[in-house]
Amino acid sequence: MTLPGKLTDLFQLGLDAPICLTWELTYACNLSCVHCLSSSGRRDPGELTTDECKRVIDTLERMQVFYVNIGGGEPTVRPDFWELVDYATAHQVGVKFSTNGVKITPAVAARLAASDYVDVQISLDGATAAVSDAVRGAGSHATALRAMSRLSDAGFRGFKLSVVMTRHNISQLDAFKAIADRFGAQLRLTRLRPSGRGADVWHDLHPTADQQRSLYDWLVAHGEQVLTGDSFFHLSAYGAALPGLNLCGAGRVVCLIDPVGDVYACPFAIHENFLAGNVRSPGGFESVWRTSSLFASLRKPDTGGACRSCGHYDSCRGGCMAAKFFTGLPLDGPDPECVQGHGSAALAAASPASPVPRPSVDHSHRTVPVTISRRRPPERDCDENPLAGFAASSS
Amino acid sequence: MAQTSAQAAQAETEELTSDELLVEEVSIDGMCGVY
Amino acid sequence: MSTEFDLDRPWRVDPRVSMRPEPFGALLYHFGTRRLSFLKNQRVLAVVRALDDHPSARAACAAAGVPQAELPAYARALSALAQSSMISERTRV
Numbered sequence: 001m002t003l004p005g006k007l008t009d010l011f012q013l014g015l016d017a018p019i020c021l022t023w024e025l026t027y028a029c030n031l032s033c034v035h036c037l038s039s040s041g042r043r044d045p046g047e048l049t050t051d052e053c054k055r056v057i058d059t060l061e062r063m064q065v066f067y068v069n070i071g072g073g074e075p076t077v078r079p080d081f082w083e084l085v086d087y088a089t090a091h092q093v094g095v096k097f098s099t100n101g102v103k104i105t106p107a108v109a110a111r112l113a114a115s116d117y118v119d120v121q122i123s124l125d126g127a128t129a130a131v132s133d134a135v136r137g138a139g140s141h142a143t144a145l146r147a148m149s150r151l152s153d154a155g156f157r158g159f160k161l162s163v164v165m166t167r168h169n170i171s172q173l174d175a176f177k178a179i180a181d182r183f184g185a186q187l188r189l190t191r192l193r194p195s196g197r198g199a200d201v202w203h204d205l206h207p208t209a210d211q212q213r214s215l216y217d218w219l220v221a222h223g224e225q226v227l228t229g230d231s232f233f234h235l236s237a238y239g240a241a242l243p244g245l246n247l248c249g250a251g252r253v254v255c256l257i258d259p260v261g262d263v264y265a266c267p268f269a270i271h272e273n274f275l276a277g278n279v280r281s282p283g284g285f286e287s288v289w290r291t292s293s294l295f296a297s298l299r300k301p302d303t304g305g306a307c308r309s310c311g312h313y314d315s316c317r318g319g320c321m322a323a324k325f326f327t328g329l330p331l332d333g334p335d336p337e338c339v340q341g342h343g344s345a346a347l348a349a350a351s352p353a354s355p356v357p358r359p360s361v362d363h364s365h366r367t368v369p370v371t372i373s374r375r376r377p378p379e380r381d382c383d384e385n386p387l388a389g390f391a392a393s394s395s
Numbered sequence: 396m397a398q399t400s401a402q403a404a405q406a407e408t409e410e411l412t413s414d415e416l417l418v419e420e421v422s423i424d425g426m427c428g429v430y
Numbered sequence: 431m432s433t434e435f436d437l438d439r440p441w442r443v444d445p446r447v448s449m450r451p452e453p454f455g456a457l458l459y460h461f462g463t464r465r466l467s468f469l470k471n472q473r474v475l476a477v478v479r480a481l482d483d484h485p486s487a488r489a490a491c492a493a494a495g496v497p498q499a500e501l502p503a504y505a506r507a508l509s510a511l512a513q514s515s516m517i518s519e520r521t522r523v
Contacts, residue, residue, distance in 0.1 A: 227424040
């Protein structure tokens with residue numbers, strides 16, 4: 001009997017194994033991007049060992065997870081990075097990794113170009129150094145371009161240039177496409193979420209309503225040539241749906257494994273409310289994916305809540321859970337960037353005095369360059385108390 | 396109303412052909428929640 | 431634009447494809463193209479699995495128990511898989 005209905009309905013109810021997942025290998029990073037979703041910078045002393053990582057890969061192989069997107073922090077700063085990439089590909093788990101390019105030497109580029117099972121995403125947030133370095137730090141634009149040039153010279157076609165869209169780079173869409181074309185790369189545009197350090201800069205950096213509309217039009221015009229990681233499904237309420245599943249995959253078809261083995265619904269939701277378990281527990285990742293009560297609740301059919309009466313709900317699915325959570329909006333209501341304006345109305349109506357949720361883990365470097373806004377310093381090096389510095393909030 | 400077996404087979408074929416394809420494809424980059 | 435699928439040729443699943451059975455059918459992921467296909471019932475999975483062991487796609491469908499009247503629908507499914515490189519014609523029978 002053929003399964004009726006849409007693929008998306010099926011995926012919303014969750015699968016026995018993720019299709020792919022994000023794996024943040026380390027919180028260490030040579031940069032301090034102002035919007036870092038994982039508040040990375042300093043390594044956590046409790047990070048998974050090489051052997052523990054290999055056991056996780058064995059589990060992913062057994063579950064037939066198709067690929068992992070390895071990120072961080074900057075994953076290539078781990079001394080065992082290549083050992084783990086090779087182990088994964090030797091065990092039927094494809095690898096895509098996100099990097100700022102710092103360790104992409106010509107030799108590394110050659111090695112990557114030779115492998116069918118490893119893909120690379122170079123992060124860049126401005127077509128010019130002025131725009132990109134303001135977010136990612138001085139010299140980061142040059143590092144990224146150098147990495148792309150090396151990948152291109154090594155014959156790697158189709159690696160990804162991955163950009164987080166902000167108020168300051170929406171005007172550079174054509175320029176980003178030109179950079180990608182110049183290096184034989186594929187352009188990937190993703191959404192800024194108010195996650196990690198992103199919470200501090202979101203109000204200043206997220207695109208305006210007019211800019212969102214321009215972005216949507218540009219994406220529609222470029223079709224499948226430009227990837228989005230399905231991160232703009234909230235824009236589908238403007239009209240024709242963008243390519244992709246157009247739904248939130250968190251805890252249903254994807255999730256995050258963090259450097260200390262914590263499993264979260266999504267890399268944009270690093271907060272105890274979205275913590276499903278830890279890979280070090282008995283039963284490991286498989287048990288967390290299949291039996292966690294958080295994931296069970298995410299896999300219940302979505303009734304839409306306050307968005308149910310809006311004619312656009314079927315297109316936008318109420319938007320991004322993480323965007324709502326970290327702006328203090330209820331999860332069963334509109335996305336803060338709802339294209340109908342319901343989100344900004346909700347934000348305006350919210351009491352300015354009520355605190356928004358903050359992540360309880362912060363691995364930021366002690367001194368973060370002051371660019372767009374002031375960053376509050378972390379409480380203490382890797383405090384054992386997960387609630388250290390976390391102000392109680394009503395959420 | 397009784398159907399002959401031929402009519403029943405025809406109805407079943409129509410049901411299948413009017414369904415969506417037995418195969419659907421999605422872009423692997425189309426999973427929100429992965430970098 | 432659909433190409434006519436030749437049921438009488440021998441076919442096989444591309445070696446770069448990983449097939450994952452699911453309660454509803456299966457997921458297919460192509461490591462080269464990075465595309466994901468979704469087989470919506472157990473029978474189409476059985477057909478795809480049988481391809482390599484049969485001299486023709488038609489024979490694979492028969493082995494999987496596809497009723498004659500449903501063959502066009504299965505041919506369309508196989509055509510979609512061929513267009514996304516999940517399956518290809520075998521050079522040796």
